[in-house]
Amino acid sequence: MVRLITHNLLACHAKGCNANNFPLQFKDVEIEIREAEFNPDFLRGFLPKIEWKALVDSARQIGDTSLPAEQPEMVDDDFLKSLHHVLLELHIEEGSMTCPNCSHVYPISNGIPNMLLAEHEIA
Amino acid sequence: MASIFEPSLPTPDLSHLTRADYEHVYEPAEDTFLLLDALEKDAQELRQLKPQVCLEIGSGSGCVSSFLGALLPSSSALYLCTDINQHACRCTKATGSQNKVTLEPIIASLASPLQHRLANQIDILVFNPPYVPTTSDEADAAQVTSGISGAWAGGKSGMELTNILLSSVPKLLSPGGRFYLVGVVQNGVEEIRQRMRQAHGLDSEIVLERRAGRERLWVVKFFKAAAPS
Ligand SMILES: C[S@@+](CC[C@H](N)C(=O)[O-])C[C@H]1O[C@@H](n2cnc3c(N)ncnc32)[C@H](O)[C@@H]1O
Ligand SMILES: [Zn+2]
Numbered sequence: 001m002v003r004l005i006t007h008n009l010l011a012c013h014a015k016g017c018n019a020n021n022f023p024l025q026f027k028d029v030e031i032e033i034r035e036a037e038f039n040p041d042f043l044r045g046f047l048p049k050i051e052w053k054a055l056v057d058s059a060r061q062i063g064d065t066s067l068p069a070e071q072p073e074m075v076d077d078d079f080l081k082s083l084h085h086v087l088l089e090l091h092i093e094e095g096s097m098t099c100p101n102c103s104h105v106y107p108i109s110n111g112i113p114n115m116l117l118a119e120h121e122i123a
Numbered sequence: 124m125a126s127i128f129e130p131s132l133p134t135p136d137l138s139h140l141t142r143a144d145y146e147h148v149y150e151p152a153e154d155t156f157l158l159l160d161a162l163e164k165d166a167q168e169l170r171q172l173k174p175q176v177c178l179e180i181g182s183g184s185g186c187v188s189s190f191l192g193a194l195l196p197s198s199s200a201l202y203l204c205t206d207i208n209q210h211a212c213r214c215t216k217a218t219g220s221q222n223k224v225t226l227e228p229i230i231a232s233l234a235s236p237l238q239h240r241l242a243n244q245i246d247i248l249v250f251n252p253p254y255v256p257t258t259s260d261e262a263d264a265a266q267v268t269s270g271i272s273g274a275w276a277g278g279k280s281g282m283e284l285t286n287i288l289l290s291s292v293p294k295l296l297s298p299g300g301r302f303y304l305v306g307v308v309q310n311g312v313e314e315i316r317q318r319m320r321q322a323h324g325l326d327s328e329i330v331l332e333r334r335a336g337r338e339r340l341w342v343v344k345f346f347k348a349a350a351p352s
Contacts, residue, residue, distance in 0.1 A: 001216065001225065001226070001227050001228070002227075003227070005201060005227075006201075006203065006227045006229070008240070009203070009237055009240040009241055010229070010236045010237065010240070011236060011237075011238075011239040011240055012236075013235045013236050013238065013239070021239070022239065022240070036198070036225070037197065037198040039198040039199060041199070042175065042198060042199050042200070045173075045175050046175055046201070049175075049176070049244060051240075110213065110216075111216065112209070112212050112213065112216060112228055112229070112230060113229055113230065114209070114230040115229055115230060115231040115235065115236040116207060116230050116231060116232065116269070117235075119267065122232075
């Protein structure tokens, strides 16, 4: 399951790729929407762990523009509902993720990202 | 499974997995069940920790993470799983669905692609590693082919892969975070505990030990001190 919550935690780890290696850029994605249980406490707790700009840009890349460019100071229910949908209900089933630095491509198939590197690519 | 603890939580439903799956993926065995019992023994403590980020390395069938997801209040945490074996990741995902826990399998070695973003963020880290002592060549080959032999081939003292992870555990755990590790007597758990205390300041405790056939298994947990409040 590549949801945006997971995507926000993945960085390129190819040999020598240590800067500008995040966020991975989506390409040719197929998306499924699946409802998830709304848990405001979880979202509030998770918010500080999120790289906001990366989340907003990645959501826009896959066609969701519901999040504000700047993280709002007031965390109200409406905002949490949008965040819930973007983080937890969009499932990227197929496609790929490209490193913005070294252009390494990580495929996604059946909702599972393949982040393995060949032996000579391992740091 | 003969357990000394009567589990109040059922073992996850694995009825969707077939013989054909277990040709490629580790079938839950005594080591798996000992880990479930250890997590269940600590259930109170784990709930009190209010974990938000859980990571299981080498999730195989997905049995352990599904159990963890049932142990903790659902929807209150993210359950990340890695395995180098793509069939294992497929089974992990299916076992999550079967047990109504959303697991996030990632085909990856150890925590590699998460290491950067999850520094000091993992509340519960779990690893039932390939712990059987083999030659280094055998362990290396198992890692490269990433098939079923990767489930057990552990190299020298059965510790070659585990040692790589151990050195990054202090960096991965959140303040107050816990790491559960499974092993056998040949791995030398006292030496591991001493090393983690001396080199990284992580205290530990043996949660459970059990003899299963010819294997003498243990589960140890390491703690990172909570942030001063
Ligand atoms: C002993 S099995 C445990 C499976 C499952 N967690 C259980 O308890 O039943 C070890 C698992 O680690 C996986 N593994 C081996 N090397 C790995 C690596 N470098 N990174 C992640 N997983 C790995 C194997 O594919 C296998 O699924
Ligand atoms: Zn890169």
